[in-house]
Each structure stands twice: as C-alpha cells, then as structure tokens.
Amino acid sequence: xxxxxxxxxxxxWSVQQHRAGRRVGFVPTMGALHDGHLALVACAREHAxxxxxxxxxxxxxFDVRADFDLYPRPIDDDLAQCAAAGVDxxxxxxxxxxxxxxxxxxxxxGALGEHWEGAHxxxxxxxxxxxxxxxxxxxxxxxxxxxxxxxQQLAIVRQMATDLDIGVNIVALPTVRxxxxxxxxxxxxxxxxxxxxAARCIHRGLTAALAAFDAGxxxxxxxxxxxxxxxxxxxxxxxEYVGVVNGRNFxxxxxxxxxxxxxxxxxxxxxxxxxxIDNMPLx
Ligand code: AMP
Numbered sequence: 655x656x657x658x659x660x661x662x663x664x665x666x667w668s669v670q671q672h673r674a675g676r677r678v679g680f681v682p683t684m685g686a687l688h689d690g691h692l693a694l695v696a697c698a699r700e701h702a703x704x705x706x707x708x709x710x711x712x713x714x715x716f717d718v719r720a721d722f723d724l725y726p727r728p729i730d731d732d733l734a735q736c737a738a739a740g741v742d743x744x745x746x747x748x749x750x751x752x753x754x755x756x757x758x759x760x761x762x763x764g765a766l767g768e769h770w771e772g773a774h775x776x777x778x779x780x781x782x783x784x785x786x787x788x789x790x791x792x793x794x795x796x797x798x799x800x801x802x803x804x805x806q807q808l809a810i811v812r813q814m815a816t817d818l819d820i821g822v823n824i825v826a827l828p829t830v831r832x833x834x835x836x837x838x839x840x841x842x843x844x845x846x847x848x849x850x851x852a853a854r855c856i857h858r859g860l861t862a863a864l865a866a867f868d869a870g871x872x873x874x875x876x877x878x879x880x881x882x883x884x885x886x887x888x889x890x891x892x893x894e895y896v897g898v899v900n901g902r903n904f905x906x907x908x909x910x911x912x913x914x915x916x917x918x919x920x921x922x923x924x925x926x927x928x929x930x931i932d933n934m935p936l937x
Contacts (some may be wrong), residue, residue, distance in 0.1 A: 655736060656743040661752075664745045664792040668706075672794070676703035680795030680822075682786060685709040686726040686840035687735045690830035694799040695739045697827050701797040704742040708789050713749055714760075715781030721929070726843055745793060752788060760784040761818070766810045769904050770897050770920050771931065782807055783814050790820050798822050803829040803837050805918060805933045806904055829932070835861065837932045849925035852890035856921055859884030859896075860934035863919050867936040872910035874898035877919065877936075885923055894922040894929070901935060913937075 658664045671678050679702025681694045691707075698705045709732055716722035729746070736744050760780050763772070767779035790798070800808045812824050829837050835857030836842065836850075845853060859881035866880055877898050885893045898907050901918035911917050917936040922929060 655733070655741055657733065658743055658745050659747055659751065661747065661788070661792040664706075664743075664747075665794065667743055668792075668794045671704050677796040678702055678793065679705045680708070680789070680793045680798040681705065682708045682710075682789050682798065682800075684711045684725065684840065685732045686728055686843065687732045688830075688838045688840065688842075690801055690803060690838040692735065692739055693830050694801060694827055695736075695741060697825060698797065698799045699740065701799070701823070701825060702795075705740070706743045706745055706793050706795065707736050707741050708745040708747075708793065710745075710747055710752065710785070710789075712752075712781055712785040714753070714784055715778050717775040717778055720927070724844065724927070726840055745789070747792075752785070761787045761814060763810045764813065764817075766806065766813055766904055769806075769899070769906070770895060771806050771922070774894060774922060779807070779810055783810060786811055787814065787818065787820070790815075790822055795822050797825055799825045799827060801829060802826050802935075803839070803932070805901065805920065809902070809904065831857070837930075839930060841928050841930060844928045845925055849890055849928065852888050853923075853925050853930060855885050855888035855891055856923055856930060856932045860919055860921065860932060863898075864934055864936055867911075867917070874907045874909055874911060874917075877911075881919055881921060885921070890925055892924040894924060896921050911936075 679698030681698050683691050711725050761783035763779040763783050772779050834854050862880045863877045878896050881896045885891050897920045899918050901916035920933045922931045
C-alpha cells in the first residue's frame with residue numbers, strides 16, 4: 655500500500671494508474687476509520703481497479719476549534735485497516751501541504767448549503783467543498799464514494815461536481831449502523847458509556863417518524879414532533895435541530911408531504927461535548 659503525503663505525489667501516482675488503463679476509485683475520509691468507511695472502500699473496489707482513501711482532518715470545515723482539536727487521529731490503526739481492506743494508496747497530506755502560506759481560494763456552495771448543517775455550522779460546507787475540490791484535483795478519481803450519513807454534504811458535493819465539470823462519478827452508500835441503530839461515526843468513540851446509551855434516542859426518533867410516515871402521516875409538523883419528543887425526553891441529549899426536508903434541495907417540506915418530495919428527516923443533537931448527526935429517508 656502506497657502512502658502519499660503531498661498533492662504532487664498523489665497526482666503522479668494517479669497519472670501512472672490512468673496511463674496503465676486503471677480506473678481510480680476514491681473514498682475521502684477524516685480518518686478514525688470504522689465499518690461505514692470500510693463499506694465505502696468495498697463499494698469503490700467494485701467500481702474501480704485501484705482504490706485511494708484520503709485521511710485528512712480538514713481544519714477549514716470545523717467551526718468549533720475544540721471539535722477539531724479533539725477529533726480522533728489514530729493514524730497507525732487507520733493505515734492497518736486500509737491495508738487489511740486492500741486499499742492501494744492512502745493519501746494523508748499534512749495541513750501545511752494542503753494549505754501552504756498564500757492559500758486563499760475556496761469553493762462557495764450554493765442554496766443547498768443554506769439550511770441545517772450550513773446554518774448551524776457557519777463556513778462548514780465551504781470548507782467541505784474546498785477540500786473535496788482539492789482532493790479531486792490531487793486524486794483525479796473516476797469514481798468517488800460518499801455516505802448518505804452526511805446526506806446534505808453528499809448533495810452539495812454532487813452539485814459541485816456537476817457545476818464545476820469535475821468528471822467524477824459520485825456513488826452514494828446507505829448509512830451503516832450499530833446493532834442498536836446508532837449510525838457509525840468517528841465521533842462515537844468520544845461518547846461516554848452513558849452518552850453512548852443515550853444516543854440511541856436519535857435512531858428511535860427517526861424510526862418513529864418512518865413508522866408514522868409508512869402508516870400514512872403526511873404532516874411535516876407531526877413527524878418533526880415525533881422525532882423531537884424522542885430526543886428531548888432523553889435527559890442526556892441536547893437537540894440542535896430536527897428538519898423534515900426535501901432530500902433533493904434540503905428545503906423544509908410543507909404540509910402535506912407529496913410523493914415526489916423525496917422526504918428526508920435530518921437531525922443534529924449533542925451528547926456531552928459530542929455532536930452527532932443522522933438522517934432517515936421516508937418512503
Ligand atoms: P468522515 O470521515 O466522517 O468525514 O466520513 C467520510 C465518508 O464516510 C463520508 O462520505 C461519510 O458520509 C461516510 N460515512 C461516515 N459515517 C458513515 C456511516 N455510518 N455509514 C456510511 N458512510 C459513512
């Protein structure tokens with residue numbers, strides 16, 4: 655497995671692969687890898703001849719300094735997991751290599767980034783689009799795999815790839831969950847045991863909304879209320895937002911929800927100092 659640490663090294667490796675007629679699959683991550691990431695790697699392998707995983711905790715997309723500082727960085731374990739998963743190259747640049755003195759350009763997300771994560775984490779999506787554009791520039795992938803766990807990010811990256819004519823095929827994978835429903839996340843390892851148990855309330859709320867929707871409930875307000883109740887009735891949880899949204903444009907849905915609204919429930923909640931997000935497509 656090759657470990658590449660500068661954009662130039664990464665580009666040179668990808669040029670070699672393309673010259674040899676190989677399709678390059680790409681999984682961008684911030685490391686602290688878990689089975690959700692590994693599912694993306696397996697998917698990339700199906701769509702390409704060689705797979706690149708990037709590991710970069712991107713300072714531009716953190717709106718809270720402590721979250722960036724405390725983000726787990728178990729690089730040796732990550733490299734071992736990548737090797738065991740048959741990854742061909744890991745791209746693990748330093749922040750200095752990504753953002754050298756004089757760096758000043760960014761990619762501005764549009765209306766898709768206005769609500770939810772965009773509204774609650776100022777600058778977050780500009781950081782995401784900028785780093786993903788840079789990673790695409792270095793890796794030059796044929797296909798890149800993203801998780802629906804970060805549904806709004808996925809929609810924004812797809813839009814960016816279309817708008818900026820980046821010739822990459824974006825593939826999405828459903829959220830991988832723990833047996834009790836908690837979405838796998840690198841931040842889960844920062845939960846105390848009590849908060850880990852409390853965090854089940856997110857999935858309880860989302861599945862309550864899904865069951866109500868399946869039973870015919872079409873009021874966004876009612877679905878919102880169901881999710882909210884599950885989370886606020888958990889004393890260890892601090893709800894940040896619940897949204898019942900159109901999964902294509904992330905605008906809030908109006909009553910009654912229509913069949914072609916691609917309804918999606920999005921949630922952010924805090925457990926101690928750890929902020930978790932999740933979502934559930936309805937229908
Ligand atoms: P991260 O390392 O958290 O920035 O995530 C890197 C990629 O993994 C993103 O495309 C995420 O959407 C995806 N991802 C994170 N958690 C999960 C999960 N539980 N299931 C599927 N994909 C995930």
